[in-house]
Amino acid sequence: MIFKKKEEVLDPYSIEQCTSCNKTTKRKFKEGDYVFKTTEKCASCGNGQMMIAKIFGEVIK
Amino acid sequence: MDFLGTNLDKLFSSNDNSNPLMWLVWIVPIFIFMLYGQRIQLQVTSSEINKGLEKLKSYRDDTRKELIDYVKNTLKPSEDPTSRLDGYFEYFTIMPADMDPNGIVPKIRHIMRTREDSTKEQVKSLSPNISHIETSKITNILEAVTTLHLLYKMVRHFFLTAKKQNNFPLILPLQMMLPFIMEEAEALKIAVSAFKQGQPIGDGIGPMIVGKMMLDTEKKSVALETVWSEKDFEGRKLYFMKAEGPAATVGRPGDALEKIIAEKKPDIIVMVDAALKLEGEDTGSIAQGFGAAIGGIGTERFQIEEIATKHNIPIYAIVIKQSIKEAITLMKKEIADSSDKVTSQIYDIIKANTKTGQYALVIGVGNTIGVAQ
Numbered sequence: 001m002i003f004k005k006k007e008e009v010l011d012p013y014s015i016e017q018c019t020s021c022n023k024t025t026k027r028k029f030k031e032g033d034y035v036f037k038t039t040e041k042c043a044s045c046g047n048g049q050m051m052i053a054k055i056f057g058e059v060i061k
Numbered sequence: 062m063d064f065l066g067t068n069l070d071k072l073f074s075s076n077d078n079s080n081p082l083m084w085l086v087w088i089v090p091i092f093i094f095m096l097y098g099q100r101i102q103l104q105v106t107s108s109e110i111n112k113g114l115e116k117l118k119s120y121r122d123d124t125r126k127e128l129i130d131y132v133k134n135t136l137k138p139s140e141d142p143t144s145r146l147d148g149y150f151e152y153f154t155i156m157p158a159d160m161d162p163n164g165i166v167p168k169i170r171h172i173m174r175t176r177e178d179s180t181k182e183q184v185k186s187l188s189p190n191i192s193h194i195e196t197s198k199i200t201n202i203l204e205a206v207t208t209l210h211l212l213y214k215m216v217r218h219f220f221l222t223a224k225k226q227n228n229f230p231l232i233l234p235l236q237m238m239l240p241f242i243m244e245e246a247e248a249l250k251i252a253v254s255a256f257k258q259g260q261p262i263g264d265g266i267g268p269m270i271v272g273k274m275m276l277d278t279e280k281k282s283v284a285l286e287t288v289w290s291e292k293d294f295e296g297r298k299l300y301f302m303k304a305e306g307p308a309a310t311v312g313r314p315g316d317a318l319e320k321i322i323a324e325k326k327p328d329i330i331v332m333v334d335a336a337l338k339l340e341g342e343d344t345g346s347i348a349q350g351f352g353a354a355i356g357g358i359g360t361e362r363f364q365i366e367e368i369a370t371k372h373n374i375p376i377y378a379i380v381i382k383q384s385i386k387e388a389i390t391l392m393k394k395e396i397a398d399s400s401d402k403v404t405s406q407i408y409d410i411i412k413a414n415t416k417t418g419q420y421a422l423v424i425g426v427g428n429t430i431g432v433a434q
Contacts, residue, residue, distance in 0.1 A: 010391050012260055031258055034307035035269055036276060036433040054269075054400075055261050055431060057391035 010057025020048025029055060099229045106229075106236050110220050113239050117213040120250045124206045125150070127253050131202065135195060136188035149183060149203055150210045152176070170360040180204075194259070197286075197308040201256045201430070205249045212246055248386035255391045256309060261431035263387040263396050267333040268303045270400050270407070271425025272434035275301045280434055283320050287312035288434060294408070296417035300327060306429035314355065314424055315364030322368055327422035329375050329414050330365075331407055334426035335388050335396075336380035345395030346382045347403055349410070354378035355426045377410050379403055 012029035016039060023044045035055055042048040094101070125146075132142050154176055157168040184199045185191055191199075216235065223232040255262050261269060278290035282305070289302040300321060304312030321327070334354040338344065353365045353376055369376050381399050411421045 010393065012258075012391055029258075029260065034259060034431045034433055035261055036272060037307075054397045055392065056394045056397040057260075058394050 009060045011060050012055065012057050014052050015054040016050045017053040018042035018045060018048040019051055021045040103229045103232060106232050107224060110235060110239060113243055114216055114220060117216060117246055120246050121209040121213045124209055124250055124253050128202050128206050131257055132187060132199060136191055138188050142187055150207050152207065166360055166363045169358065173358060173360065194308045197310050198256050198259060201309040202253050205253055209246055209249050212242055216242060245385060248389050252389040256430065259307060259431050261392045262389055262428060263383045263392050264335045264389060264427040265392060265429055265432045266335050266381045266396050266400065267425040267427040268306060268429035269432045270333050270403050271301050271303045271423055272306060272432050274404065274423065275434045284313040284317035286310040287314060287317040289317065289321060297411065297415050298420045300325065300420065300422045302422065303425035303434060304429040306432040306434055309428060309430035311428050314426060315361040318365055318368055321422065322372060325420060326372065327374060328419040329377060329421050330369060331377045331410055331421060331423045332426055333379045333403060333407065335383055338382035338384055342382050344383050344387055344393055345399045347399055347406065348380050348382065349406065350378045352376055352378055354380055379406055
């Protein structure tokens with residue numbers, strides 16, 4: 001082949017967001033995660049609940 | 062230069078046209094290419110296709126093994142599921158006769174739904190304790206393996222027929238189509254991993270956007286694996302509809318729309334879906350348009366268009382661009398990041414095309430694996 005394609009490998013991440021103070025944290029995807037899943041209490045404000053706002057893959061460079 | 066008494070400078074001298082050896086050097090290859098050119102080309106093309114075929118075979122075998130291992134490890138069935146799963150890979154669908162195409166869409170829908178329902182039932186029968194989400198995941202992986210199996214068999218058929226008959230024209234379309242087939246095959250192979258882990262795929266961006274709009278509303282089931290809810294927005298009533306996540310399903314948006322229309326009459330419909338980008342377009346770029354934004358075999362689109370036309374409801378569409386590979390593998394950051402922009406565009410369309418007191422229906426189209434509501 002004339003043009004060799006570069007293989008892209010994606011690393012999955014979950015973005016958690018507090019429903020009260022909107023603080024976001026990024027962590028590696030864990031099996032059982034899904035978008036809009038509520039996880040634990042927000043460690044920052046203590047009132048809100050953390051919810052997975054996004055799950056996506058980032059290209060490993 | 063003088064090797065063994067032959068003067069090479071003289072031998073290849075362009076001034077001397079009378080040299081018989083020189084004459085042979087030019088004429089013989091011309092005759093070889095005239096008589097055997099097509100066969101030589103067939104050999105070169107064949108080796109290229111053979112490499113693709115080997116790759117397709119390894120994709121098919123790898124995904125088959127992954128599916129069998131996944132079923133064994135997660136469902137722990139009492140008997141070995143290998144022979145049953147191997148039987149499913151050979152399933153085929155006979156499309157209805159199209160000599161008289163009038164009324165063909167309900168026939169296609171009926172056949173496709175029979176296939177879908179039957180596949181689900183067979184997957185459920187693998188283990189008595191299988192959950193709804195596991196059933197949907199295995200059904201999707203099974204679809205991927207079956208498609209890879211079919212691709213491999215089709216490419217092999219054309220390749221072997223062309224070789225058997227020394228039929229060069231038959232191998233040309235295969236050579237042209239092979240890069241597209243390989244792209245789809247690679248995407249299907251990678252998709253299996255996302256389905257196994259329940260990760261959202263690029264096609265799930267529509268359900269993700271609408272799912273976010275549905276948060277904090279009461280979700281009701283409206284059709285098979287499809288939910289809807291309602292919310293007030295600046296004096297307007299909004300209805301939202303999507304496949305029921307986080308299972309790996311696209312739901313039945315056509316049936317759901319039919320039921321919603323029987324109860325409420327929206328003034329506009331806004332559909333959000335992933336769309337295939339053209340080469341050179343950016344992943345995650347957004348485009349607005351008109352008409353039913355929904356892929357698949359076309360039966361759902363037909364149903365939605367028919368209902369909208371009958372009730373004279375305008376359909377607006379927003380699509381998020383991505384490649385075929387990005388659509389069925391783990392959602393890329395660029396696609397996920399487009400969600401906020403699309404949400405504001407949905408509200409803009411609603412504000413611009415409805416008045417206070419009117420109703421709008423927003424449909425998130427796509428496979429909702431890994432995306433709840």
